[in-house]
Amino acid sequence: MTVSYHRNITVTAAFATLLMLAIAPSCSKSTVQGPGIDGQAHTSELLVDAAIDSGDDKESKAAITNTYFSNGQTIGMFIVRHDRPGEYVPHAYGMDNLRAVSGGSNKWTYNFSDNLGTSVDVLAISSVAKTNADIYAYSPWILGTTSPEKILYESSSQGDLMYAEENGDGRNKNICPDELDEQDVPLRFHHALSIIRIGVRLANSGYVNPTLSSIRISRSSETVETKLWSQARFNSLTGEFIEDSRREMQYIDISAGKTINSTTNYIYFDCLVIPTEVKNDGDLQIELTVNSQPLLEKYEIKLADVLSSDGKKGFQPGYSYTLLFTIDNYLRFRPNYIYVSEEWIDEDLGEQYI
Numbered sequence: 001m002t003v004s005y006h007r008n009i010t011v012t013a014a015f016a017t018l019l020m021l022a023i024a025p026s027c028s029k030s031t032v033q034g035p036g037i038d039g040q041a042h043t044s045e046l047l048v049d050a051a052i053d054s055g056d057d058k059e060s061k062a063a064i065t066n067t068y069f070s071n072g073q074t075i076g077m078f079i080v081r082h083d084r085p086g087e088y089v090p091h092a093y094g095m096d097n098l099r100a101v102s103g104g105s106n107k108w109t110y111n112f113s114d115n116l117g118t119s120v121d122v123l124a125i126s127s128v129a130k131t132n133a134d135i136y137a138y139s140p141w142i143l144g145t146t147s148p149e150k151i152l153y154e155s156s157s158q159g160d161l162m163y164a165e166e167n168g169d170g171r172n173k174n175i176c177p178d179e180l181d182e183q184d185v186p187l188r189f190h191h192a193l194s195i196i197r198i199g200v201r202l203a204n205s206g207y208v209n210p211t212l213s214s215i216r217i218s219r220s221s222e223t224v225e226t227k228l229w230s231q232a233r234f235n236s237l238t239g240e241f242i243e244d245s246r247r248e249m250q251y252i253d254i255s256a257g258k259t260i261n262s263t264t265n266y267i268y269f270d271c272l273v274i275p276t277e278v279k280n281d282g283d284l285q286i287e288l289t290v291n292s293q294p295l296l297e298k299y300e301i302k303l304a305d306v307l308s309s310d311g312k313k314g315f316q317p318g319y320s321y322t323l324l325f326t327i328d329n330y331l332r333f334r335p336n337y338i339y340v341s342e343e344w345i346d347e348d349l350g351e352q353y354i
Contacts, residue, residue, distance in 0.1 A: 042178035043124040046135075048100060048108050050075060050187040052162065069102040069139075075187070076100075076141035078148050079125065082132040082174050088147050091125050091133045099141040125177040135172040137164040137187050138236040150242070151234040153192075155252055158272055162189040163236035192234055192241075194275050194315035198254070198286065199266030199324040209261040210327060213289040215269055218251030220300065226283035226314075228252060229274040239317070241274060256289075266324060277314035278306050290327065299325070 052067050069075070079095040080088045090096040094112025101109050101119070109119040125133045136148035139162045145151050153161050164187040166172045172185055200212055219228060230249035232241040254271045278284060282300035289295070303313050306321055315321065 041126055041128050043126045044175070044177045044180055045182045046079075046123045046125065046175075046185045047182055048075075048123065048185050048187060049106060050102075050137075050164075050189065052189045053165075053191075068106070069104075071102060071104040073102045073139070074099055074141040075102075075108075075137050075139045076145055076151075078134075078136040079123075080134050080136070081129065082134050084131075085134075088136075091129050091131070097141070097145045125175065127178040129177065133175045133177065135175065135185055136167045136236060137172075137189075138162065138167075138234075139189055148236045150245075151236060152231065153234055153241075153274065154231045155229060155249070155272070155274060160272065161192045161234060163192055163234070163239055164189055165239075167237045168239065190239065191318040192236075192239065192275075193272045194317060195320045196271040196273060196315070197320055197322045198269045198271070199322065200260055200269070200288070201266045201324075201326055202260055202263045203326050203328040205263050209259050210290045211259050211292075212256040212267070212269075212327075213292050214256050215254040215271070216251050216287040216289070217254070217271060217273075218285055218287065220282055220285050222250065224283040225279035227276055228284070229276060232274050246274065260327060273315055275315050275317045277312075278303060279313075286323065286325075288325065288327070299323075 050069055052069070077095075077098050077100055078088055079091045079098065081091055088096060090113075094114040097113045099111040099113070099116065100123075101111070103109060108123070109121055110123050111117075111119055138145075138148060138151055140159060142151060148167060151161070153159075164172075166187060172187075175183060175185075196217065198215055202209070217228070219226060227246075228249050228251070229241075229246045231245075231247045233245035234241050252271060252273065254269050256269055258267055258269075260267060278301065281302045284301040286299040286301065287294055301323075305323065306314055308316050308319055
């Protein structure tokens, strides 16, 4: 079996221009001298309004493909004391890395980090804390995250990773718990990863349809300049992976296990990768395994394949890279004639090397 490659590379930007800076309402003083209004403790309900920026053309950019959160998808939130900047001290118990679970239609339930087994429908901050609140968010929620500046991402998980743009522009900082009974918390999420989308179809119909067992994206050797990353820590305030936290790997495998049965429609397989610069043609390659056998021919990724509109060469955060392949299923093994003889051939066959 051979494979022919029809290169049809599409790179689409997932990031729109950031909105104009808008500061969230805050008290006239930087901290609440409480216990609250007229000496009484006061709470402000936080109304989470979350959306996903999926780019101008609304095409799939990563594992979460919609512009909204569907049922069961999660957000990790840090609701922390404003008077302890950079320390991420919870505004109340369990508000450090609390889990928000979508019920669809922008409805949420919440699990505090000190009691993940119990869900509540209302999220609020109280003047009992005697300080305003800062809010940071990322998605999906990851157990064990202790800081919005150091979110561990494992490539093997193939999960999405997003961050709220308000983390860095201050719109959800210095929120006063005794000013309003309800306060909006806008969260517009951007994708932190790159997605490699591989489409496969058949060249010809009428033969046995092969099964694509797996896809491997690998470095062509251990000495090439381009890197693939197995893990890294992500700073959701800056929208960048921390450089010295990245760990190298040689390849990443994409499970497939699907029958390729169309000559017109591609079956797509997605691979999420930590953004990386591609240095040279052929540093990275794609290998298809069909019917549990790796095809001899590998496709070497070219710089032109991963050139984005801003001139950057490599896998950029929030971009989707689509590569289309056609499998030639003409080649097949079948007998024309079988002859069995009791006679041995009396002939010097010479030495055979395998």
